[in-house]
Amino acid sequence: xxxxxxxxxxxxxxxxxxxxxxxxxxxxxxxxxxxxxxxxxxxxxxxxxxxxxxxxxxxxxxxxxxxxxxxxxxxxxxxxxxxxxxxxxxxxxxxxxxxxxxxxxxxxxxxxxxxxxxxxxxxxxxxxxxxxxxxxxxxxxxxxxxxxxxxxxxxxxxxxxxxxxxxxxxxxxxxxxxxxxxxxxxxxxxxxxxxxxxxxxxxxxxxxxxxxxxxxxxxxxxxxxxxxxxxxxxxxxxxxxxxxxxxxxxxxxxxxxxxxxxxxxxxxxxxxxxxxxxxxxxxxxxxxxxxxxxxxxxxxxxxxxxxxxxxxxxxx
Amino acid sequence: xxxxxxxxxxxxxxxxxxxxxxxxxxxxxxxxxxxxxxxxxxxxxxxxxxxxxxxxxxxxxxxxxxxxxxxxxxxxxxxxxxxxxxxxxxxxxxxxxxxxxxxxxxxxxxxxxxxxxxxxxxxxxxxxxxxxxxxxxxxxxxxxxxxxxxxxxxxxxxxxxxxxxxxxxxxxxxxxxxxxxxxxxxxxxxxxxxxxxxxxxxxxxxxxxxxxxxxxxxxxxxxxxxxxxxxxxxxxxxxxxxxxxxxxxxxxxxxxxxxxxxxxxxxxxxxxxxxxxxxxxxxxxxxxxxxxxxxxxxxxxxxxxxxxxxxxxxxx
DNA sequence: CCCGGCTCTGAGCAATTGCCCGGCGTTTGG
DNA sequence: CCAAACGCCGGGCAATTGCTCAGAGCCGGG
Numbered sequence: 163x164x165x166x167x168x169x170x171x172x173x174x175x176x177x178x179x180x181x182x183x184x185x186x187x188x189x190x191x192x193x194x195x196x197x198x199x200x201x202x203x204x205x206x207x208x209x210x211x212x213x214x215x216x217x218x219x220x221x222x223x224x225x226x227x228x229x230x231x232x233x234x235x236x237x238x239x240x241x242x243x244x245x246x247x248x249x250x251x252x253x254x255x256x257x258x259x260x261x262x263x264x265x266x267x268x269x270x271x272x273x274x275x276x277x278x279x280x281x282x283x284x285x286x287x288x289x290x291x292x293x294x295x296x297x298x299x300x301x302x303x304x305x306x307x308x309x310x311x312x313x314x315x316x317x318x319x320x321x322x323x324x325x326x327x328x329x330x331x332x333x334x335x336x337x338x339x340x341x342x343x344x345x346x347x348x349x350x351x352x353x354x355x356x357x358x359x360x361x362x363x364x365x366x367x368x369x370x371x372x373x374x375x376x377x378x379x380x381x382x383x384x385x386x387x388x389x390x391x392x393x394x395x396x397x398x399x400x401x402x403x404x405x406x407x408x409x410x411x412x413x414x415x416x417x418x419x420x421x422x423x424x425x426x427x428x429x430x431x432x433x434x435x436x437x438x439x440x441x442x443x444x445x446x447x448x449x450x451x452x453x454x455x456x457x458x459x460x461x462x463x464x465x466x467x468x469x470x471x472x473x474x475x476x477x478x
Numbered sequence: 479x480x481x482x483x484x485x486x487x488x489x490x491x492x493x494x495x496x497x498x499x500x501x502x503x504x505x506x507x508x509x510x511x512x513x514x515x516x517x518x519x520x521x522x523x524x525x526x527x528x529x530x531x532x533x534x535x536x537x538x539x540x541x542x543x544x545x546x547x548x549x550x551x552x553x554x555x556x557x558x559x560x561x562x563x564x565x566x567x568x569x570x571x572x573x574x575x576x577x578x579x580x581x582x583x584x585x586x587x588x589x590x591x592x593x594x595x596x597x598x599x600x601x602x603x604x605x606x607x608x609x610x611x612x613x614x615x616x617x618x619x620x621x622x623x624x625x626x627x628x629x630x631x632x633x634x635x636x637x638x639x640x641x642x643x644x645x646x647x648x649x650x651x652x653x654x655x656x657x658x659x660x661x662x663x664x665x666x667x668x669x670x671x672x673x674x675x676x677x678x679x680x681x682x683x684x685x686x687x688x689x690x691x692x693x694x695x696x697x698x699x700x701x702x703x704x705x706x707x708x709x710x711x712x713x714x715x716x717x718x719x720x721x722x723x724x725x726x727x728x729x730x731x732x733x734x735x736x737x738x739x740x741x742x743x744x745x746x747x748x749x750x751x752x753x754x755x756x757x758x759x760x761x762x763x764x765x766x767x768x769x770x771x772x773x774x775x776x777x778x779x780x781x782x783x784x785x786x787x788x789x790x791x792x793x794x
Numbered sequence: 795c796c797c798g799g800c801t802c803t804g805a806g807c808a809a810t811t812g813c814c815c816g817g818c819g820t821t822t823g824g
Numbered sequence: 825c826c827a828a829a830c831g832c833c834g835g836g837c838a839a840t841t842g843c844t845c846a847g848a849g850c851c852g853g854g
Contacts, residue, residue, distance in 0.1 A: 176540035183534040197585035199804055218499040220532045224492035232501065269513035504810065515834050
């Protein structure tokens with residue numbers, strides 16, 4: 163009898179679920195139809211859910227991405243996580259990731275609440291900024307985490323801040339320094355300069371830090387672009403570097419390395435664990451160790467990546 | 479650009495749908511997450527639905543039944559329709575159908591509003607009544623549509639009304655007559671009797687008529703049980719009879735036949751189209767023509783059947 | 795047989811949702 | 825180039841939903 167009762171209750175739950183989700187009835191209509199009280203109809207619908215009699219299927223590439231994002235967020239304790247579909251034709255193109263990062267930037271810029279946005283550099287950052295349509299944002303402040311002067315003295319091509327400033331007319335605070343200087347002493351000196359210390363103070367209060375994540379290996383972007391020499395690269399590798407965020411080289415555990423080029427880096431320091439929302443945007447097999455490190459060290463508490471990378475990150 | 483916008487809107491709709499249905503977020507949370515207004519989040523969820531990005535799957539035998547019931551209801555303009563799962567082991571056993579018919583009866587009896595319930599006879603009716611637990615229903619009235627005296631003079635074994643009365647203690651009005659009498663003249667006379675005309679008057683005001691549907695063929699129940707002779711059966715077949723409801727023989731179009739045994743039938747007449755809720759309960763391949771007829775003639779405006787029969791009815 | 799504990803029920807309320815409205819930006823036609 | 829038309833947006837409100845709580849009915853133990 164108990165099983166009979168239970169059976170008929172599940173039958174009713176299925177009826178209620180069908181009427182609610184598939185036929186689109188209100189719970190009141192269901193109650194009248196099944197001749198029960200509205201409260202019971204609600205319980206039946208909820209039972210249908212909890213017994214998994216009904217399942218939802220989202221027929222859209224985004225569904226898998228959402229699922230991966232939720233797992234990443236859970237696994238690494240992230241405040242924010244987005245996964246964009248991987249483009250099968252060009253698995254390393256940052257299109258999707260840049261779009262999502264751009265959307266995050268744009269949403270923050272569109273908000274009424276004045277925000278301080280600190281951004282890094284690199285191709286992904288630049289691509290993200292390219293997503294933004296021109297808009298007037300006089301209430302927001304943009305601040306750079308990284309020096310904007312290349313080794314050859316020119317402004318860096320991938321200076322995302324400058325481009326974003328063009329587009330938004332927001333108040334902007336570039337870091338008027340070379341990325342790396344000649345010596346630790348010189349860095350100490352330069353950091354005392356008014357404009358520089360002001361940038362650092364502002365960046366410390368940022369509401370959103372948006373950064374790329376770079377790998378440190380033979381094809382590391384900081385090396386390829388000539389910011390550091392081959393010897394310096396080898397030294398960092400010897401010190402255990404696997405990746406960098408805003409120039410700060412980290413080991414596999416995500417600890418910022420105390421030594422090597424980090425001593426001559428003018429970038430704003432990044433607290434670990436991150437305090438404000440700090441989102442890393444990166445994708446690709448070669449960046450996996452770097453991304454893992456940034457997550458482990460809690461340099462970042464947000465991640466924007468693509469489907470393939472997300473899957474790899476979740477595979478232990 | 480338009481397609482880009484549309485694409486990203488659908489992407490967002492998919493995100494919203496995922497967050498709402500799969501992750502169980504409220505629309506407010508979704509709005510915050512996607513940085514849009516709550517109203518827009520609602521629109522996205524609704525878009526996800528209307529674009530059929532998300533589909534609901536009900537993993538339960540009942541799902542197919544609900545679908546069939548909805549189609550029957552639509553096709554035949556029914557007020558009430560239920561389809562019970564077919565029992566593969568015994569496809570003609572009325573278990574599921576009787577259970578649903580019983581549930582309908584029980585729900586009506588449990589209601590506070592005093593109801594007049596008119597019921598027919600037959601195995602399905604009797605099985606339906608057997609579903610009902612004992613209960614006190616002094617406010618309801620039960621009335622029989624069909625005479626309760628068998629050809630051999632005994633009370634019919636399948637007299638559902640008597641059994642239901644035992645169980646419910648409701649006020650009851652059996653029809654104290656043989657199902658068929660000897661002649662039209664005798665019928666006219668008997669119908670004038672006080673108790674009989676009272677039953678007919680009450681039945682005319684019934685809130686619910688619950689009837690079985692019988693086939694008229696060589697194995698017709700009215701013939702097998704000895705209510706009519708073989709010659710009478712042949713005559714009714716000659717007049718086009720394919721089925722009967724409460725004893726009233728109908729042709730394939732559902733028109734009550736004017737002639738033959740119908741002239742000596744003491745049952746309460748059934749208006750066509752049915753006015754009050756009039757539910758037929760029947761299943762089985764052999765009853766298909768009879769069920770079709772009852773539906774076509776609008777003798778019934780409600781149907782309880784099983785899955786296999788429902789499918790056959792929908793196959794034109 | 796009676797009692798305590800348990801589950802289930804429906805009333806009522808607060809949160810959530812659906813939708814209508816005026817306003818704004820964009821597009822199309824003149 | 826302007827103006828009308830269109831569609832989208834967010835505010836606000838009514839309907840719907842989820843949930844709590846007290847009470848009723850049921851079961852098992854003494």
